[in-house]
Amino acid sequence: MIDTHCHLDGEEFHEDLDAVVTRAREAGVTAIGVPGIDLKSCDTVLEVCRRYPGYCFPMLGLHPEEVRADWREVLARIKPFLNKGVCVGEVGLDFYWSREFEREQIEAFEEQVRWSVELGLPLMIHCRKAQNEMVTLLKRFKNQLPGGVFHCFTGNELEARELLQFDQFVLGIGGVLTFKKSKLPETLQAVVPLERIVLETDSPYMAPVPMRGQRNEPAFVAHVAQRLAETYGVSISEVIRQTDENCKKVLNITA
Ligand SMILES: [Zn+2]
Secondary structure (H helix, E strand, O other): OOOEOOOOOOOOHHOOOHHHHHHHHOOOOEEEEEOOOOOOHHHHHHHHHOOOOOEEEEEEEOHHHOOOOOHHHHHHHHHHHHHHHOEEEEEEOOOOOOOOHHHHHHHHHHHOOOOOHOOOOOEEEEOOOOOOHHHHHHHOOOOOOEEEEEOOOOHHHHHHHHOOOOOOEEEEHHHHHHHHOOOOHHHOOOOOOOHHHHEEOEEEOOOOOOOOOOOOOHHHHHHHHHHHHHHHOOHHHHHHHHHHHHHHOOOOOOO
């Protein structure tokens, strides 16, 4: 199993990172994607990935919630790190908390989408309350995009269909799938083939049932895989085989 989105460099893991990684290995996690969110995390993400070579893979970029008026300077300082990353991320749009920097978010996202095209690196995309704006922007680059992940997908059938029109992209599915009131299993069954899904935890956030409310960690991705197996009526080993294959196709992560 590959956990494609896990903030292992977060301070939540400072105390027991080795134990967390050991539990992940024991649970069958064979690789972990570690996304950056800002300039400082370029260092912390790369440090974690150097500590676990061939197991943790760095993704670097400016997260929409971290975009401020100085985004141009910040991006100019992040870009040189990209030659060490497997992916541009996590980047995107987030209008859930605030639209204060809406324009800047859109401009910073567009610049990083250009990086993806220029460098041939896939995108790890975060999008919240902004799918129309994101899709409009991405469509302008549709034929040049190398691919990527729409991380933490929780939308409806229409939204899923709209995202799947980007051929080289997959949906990142995490803990929300396991929540009791989630409509996500029905949505996935209806319109998303297993060939278009990768697993993620978004640790330390979004812990799946039965760990809900706890600090999330990569080992818990097994609960997501289990629920996906039930959703598609296939074995868990088939879920793992297919999502690993999807991951290798779309992200530069190799287990
Ligand atoms: Zn994230």
